[in-house]
Amino acid sequence: MKTVKSSNLGYPRIGENREWKKTLESFWASTINEETFSTRMKKYRLHHLQKQKNKGIDYIPIGDFSYYDHVLDTASMFGLVPKRFAHTSGPVSLSTYFAMARGNQAAHACEMTKWFDTNYHYIVPEIENKEPELVENKPLHAFLEAKKELNIIGKPVILGPFTFLKLAKGYKKEEFANILNSFVPVYTQLLSELADAGAKLVQVDEPYLVMDITKEEMEIFSNLYREIVTNVPNVNIILQTYFESVSHYEQLVQIPVKGIGLDFVYGYKENIDAIERFGFPEDKVLGVGIIDGRNIWRSNLLESHQIINKLSNHVPFKNQILQPTSSLLHVPVCLEQETGLDPIVKDALAFGDEKLDELRLLRDVTNDPTQSSLELLNRHQQSFEKLNESNWRVRKETAGLPTKRTKEFQERYQLQNQKWNLPLLPTTTIGSFPQTKEVRKARFKWRKGELSNDTYEANIKSMIARWIRIQEELDIDVLVHGEFERNDMVEFFGEKLNGFAFSKNGWVQSYGSRCVKPPIIFGNVSLDKPMTLNETLYAQSLTDRPVKGMLTGPVTILNWSFVRNDIPHQEAAYQIAEALLKEVQSLEHAGITMIQVDEPALREGLPLKKEKHNTYLNWAVEAFRMSTSDVAETTQIHTHMCYSDFNEIIEAIKELDADVISIETSRSHAEIISAFETNIYDKGIGLGVYDIHSPRVPSEEEMTSTIERALSVLPAELFWVNPDCGLKTRGEKETVAALEVMVKAAKSARNQLTKQVTQ
Numbered sequence: 046m047k048t049v050k051s052s053n054l055g056y057p058r059i060g061e062n063r064e065w066k067k068t069l070e071s072f073w074a075s076t077i078n079e080e081t082f083s084t085r086m087k088k089y090r091l092h093h094l095q096k097q098k099n100k101g102i103d104y105i106p107i108g109d110f111s112y113y114d115h116v117l118d119t120a121s122m123f124g125l126v127p128k129r130f131a132h133t134s135g136p137v138s139l140s141t142y143f144a145m146a147r148g149n150q151a152a153h154a155c156e157m158t159k160w161f162d163t164n165y166h167y168i169v170p171e172i173e174n175k176e177p178e179l180v181e182n183k184p185l186h187a188f189l190e191a192k193k194e195l196n197i198i199g200k201p202v203i204l205g206p207f208t209f210l211k212l213a214k215g216y217k218k219e220e221f222a223n224i225l226n227s228f229v230p231v232y233t234q235l236l237s238e239l240a241d242a243g244a245k246l247v248q249v250d251e252p253y254l255v256m257d258i259t260k261e262e263m264e265i266f267s268n269l270y271r272e273i274v275t276n277v278p279n280v281n282i283i284l285q286t287y288f289e290s291v292s293h294y295e296q297l298v299q300i301p302v303k304g305i306g307l308d309f310v311y312g313y314k315e316n317i318d319a320i321e322r323f324g325f326p327e328d329k330v331l332g333v334g335i336i337d338g339r340n341i342w343r344s345n346l347l348e349s350h351q352i353i354n355k356l357s358n359h360v361p362f363k364n365q366i367l368q369p370t371s372s373l374l375h376v377p378v379c380l381e382q383e384t385g386l387d388p389i390v391k392d393a394l395a396f397g398d399e400k401l402d403e404l405r406l407l408r409d410v411t412n413d414p415t416q417s418s419l420e421l422l423n424r425h426q427q428s429f430e431k432l433n434e435s436n437w438r439v440r441k442e443t444a445g446l447p448t449k450r451t452k453e454f455q456e457r458y459q460l461q462n463q464k465w466n467l468p469l470l471p472t473t474t475i476g477s478f479p480q481t482k483e484v485r486k487a488r489f490k491w492r493k494g495e496l497s498n499d500t501y502e503a504n505i506k507s508m509i510a511r512w513i514r515i516q517e518e519l520d521i522d523v524l525v526h527g528e529f530e531r532n533d534m535v536e537f538f539g540e541k542l543n544g545f546a547f548s549k550n551g552w553v554q555s556y557g558s559r560c561v562k563p564p565i566i567f568g569n570v571s572l573d574k575p576m577t578l579n580e581t582l583y584a585q586s587l588t589d590r591p592v593k594g595m596l597t598g599p600v601t602i603l604n605w606s607f608v609r610n611d612i613p614h615q616e617a618a619y620q621i622a623e624a625l626l627k628e629v630q631s632l633e634h635a636g637i638t639m640i641q642v643d644e645p646a647l648r649e650g651l652p653l654k655k656e657k658h659n660t661y662l663n664w665a666v667e668a669f670r671m672s673t674s675d676v677a678e679t680t681q682i683h684t685h686m687c688y689s690d691f692n693e694i695i696e697a698i699k700e701l702d703a704d705v706i707s708i709e710t711s712r713s714h715a716e717i718i719s720a721f722e723t724n725i726y727d728k729g730i731g732l733g734v735y736d737i738h739s740p741r742v743p744s745e746e747e748m749t750s751t752i753e754r755a756l757s758v759l760p761a762e763l764f765w766v767n768p769d770c771g772l773k774t775r776g777e778k779e780t781v782a783a784l785e786v787m788v789k790a791a792k793s794a795r796n797q798l799t800k801q802v803t804q
């Protein structure tokens with residue numbers, strides 16, 4: 046009798062109707078109090094557990110639910126609150142917790158950055174010489190709650206110390222091993238309290254094991270867990286990895302924990318090779334990550350079944366736990382509400398809940414593989430056959446697009462300067478202005494057919510006009526139309542391109558309460574008519590100052606969409622690039638000759654393993670260049686990036702050959718500038734001078750210091766002044782106030798420079 050079990054690694058927090066998001070935002074807006082907030086959150090938390098129980102999952106994750114982010118939860122559970130938040134001792138209050146995430150008037154927020162290669166952002170822990178201390182055993186509370194309220198013996202999910210510290214900042218690299226050691230006592234306490242409460246299996250996430258870590262680091266890792274396991278021999282730990290294959294399989298499986306979880310989708314080849322080569326210990330369980338946890342396509346369960354069978358040559362079925370490859374945080378909750386999708390596309394999809402159904406089916410068929418049950422695994426093939434009739438055909442024409450501008454940057458930039466004659470340190474913004482409730486409401490009504498096209502367009506136009514006036518009054522040099530017509534920078538373009546489909550409710554958490562609804566690329570991408578011309582031209586008609594055209598780049602559209610697994614991403618990127626080039630040329634033709642092509646997701650798409658970097662960067666850069674090279678030399682191409690550590694890809698950024706890049710800096714407090722110090726960036730560059738993720742209005746001194754720091758390493762002629770990113774998530778009042786300070790800071794820096802020159 047086979048007895049494979051099923052497990053889940055994490056469930057989406059946001060709820061079927063984004064009720065989690067709405068509750069958070071009501072609490073922040075003080076429309077509900079803390080008690081109502083906690084009551085509602087508990088309701089959602091339990092509902093998610095109950096759903097997983099109903100779906101027959103054997104190991105249900107608990108402790109993965111969060112009020113904001115699981116890395117922030119871990120930091121606050123260990124009392125690792127940066128000094129500026131004035132936390133003294135004991136459990137971290139809700140207001141301090143949210144202040145760390147979002148900043149308050151007294152203290153700037155903690156840095157936020159991408160979670161591995163996903164569009165989820167975590168809050169970066171700051172160590173600051175502080176010893177970790179277990180100030181609150183959060184997973185224990187979750188465990189007891191699930192047991193008491195639902196009679197579920199949950200599987201606590203915790204972030205492991207190695208990954209936690211790797212993702213943290215505020216310590217020197219040489220101190221890593223020492224600091225890591227200081228986590229042994231707190232993890233020991235955390236785990237023993239869980240064991241005492243009756244936890245049978247604990248999932249300790251160590252995704253950092255898939256990164257290129259050294260042998261020495263792996264040694265440190267092994268010793269760390271040996272010590273923890275010695276301290277708490279009565280806990281069954283499953284060390285969980287995801288997103289890629291592990292770097293040191295042989296050492297990993299020797300660690301005396303109960304189980305190891307591996308990804309058999311994204312790291313399939315290397316992980317299975319390792320198992321075949323080195324075997325798998327008989328006394329351990331293998332977490333078989335077999336259902337793609339970060340894409341939305343129906344799984345090929347026949348293929349999954351074959352993989353499980355293949356694995357059973359090395360790992361008996363009784364030691365296999367079937368699971369998604371990663372937490373389901375990265376996919377929408379369920380397909381139920383998707384009534385608007387083309388039935389052929391819908392039939393090929395599986396969101397979070399449907400993935401759990403797939404898992405259950407796979408488990409049951411594996412345990413009882415009769416002819417008729419095996420046939421049930423065939424759905425994928427049927428759906429994709431139908432989808433393929435709508436045809437993905439790899440086209441090669443795009444390879445013929447030019448990828449090089451005819452003049453080098455120096456020469457172009459001079460021509461461009463003559464054309465616009467902008468002041469030194471020109472000021473600009475990144476594209477979007479506040480998406481107020483009114484704009485969103487109007488769009489909502491328009492989509493439902495309650496508002497006519499004319500009324501909706503008039504509404505958008507009046508917002509554009511209002512903000513052109515505001516920008517002129519603020520005396521900003523290069524203006525933008527404000528992106529009011531866009532729901533999201535990727536979804537908007539996807540809706541206008543062929544080859545994309547849209548869900549109604551396929552939301553995924555991006556950071557905090559902010560969600561995105563990634564479009565679905567199911568077929569060939571192409572463009573029929575201009576996408577941004579009307580709004581841009583309207584904005585330009587209202588002012589003599591240049592208005593930047595505003596597009597999302599090919600790599601970002603690709604990385605922030607759900608793309609079919611069976612089409613080469615590179616080809617899809619080229620197809621998008623070709624469509625975007627058409628748009629760039631329409632703008633240029635109509636007289637919009639400063640055009641920004643945003644690539645905030647360029648860094649995020651970077652493979653986790655170094656050996657795969659070049660292949661990706663080569664086609665990513667090529668796609669960007671395809672969309673931006675075939676323009677006049679006097680047309681100024683801007684690009685923009687945010688939320689990342691750019692050090693690693695600085696050469697590729699240069700290769701984009703954009704005339705001006707605006708880059709986020711302020712949450713990382715100008716650390717980014719060091720990348721530009723060592724790698725002299727020789728094209729136009731705007732380093733963000735204030736954080737746009739916080740409602741806080743920074744002082745002129747703060748902005749001035751960022752500008753001065755930048756000017757100490759960058760030639761003034763190349764430097765632009767702008768916020769970190771678009772302002773769509775901000776309120777109007779704080780936006781105007783912050784921009785006012787920004788323009789002031791730029792002007793005084795400009796005066797300083799002119800004085801220096803004339804002295």
Ligand SMILES: Nc1nc2c(c(=O)[nH]1)N[C@@H](CNc1ccc(C(=O)N[C@@H](CCC(=O)N[C@@H](CCC(=O)N[C@@H](CCC(=O)O)C(=O)O)C(=O)O)C(=O)O)cc1)CN2
Nearest residue numbers: 164485486488489532533534535555558559560561605774
């Ligand atoms: N795709 C993507 N990824 C990104 C970014 C980005 O901009 N896009 N930026 C970075 C940071 N991430 C971000 C992600 C989301 C948002 C954001 O503002 N999200 C909005 C939703 C934006 C949106 O699509 N809005 C739609 C739908 C809005 C909506 O909820 N409508 C209501 C009804 C409207 C009402 O009555 O108020 C409803 O459907 O219930 C629209 O404007 O049309 C949110 O969560 O609130 C911001 C930054 C990195 N990754």
Ligand SMILES: [Zn+2]
Nearest residue numbers: 645687770771
């Ligand atoms: Zn940005």
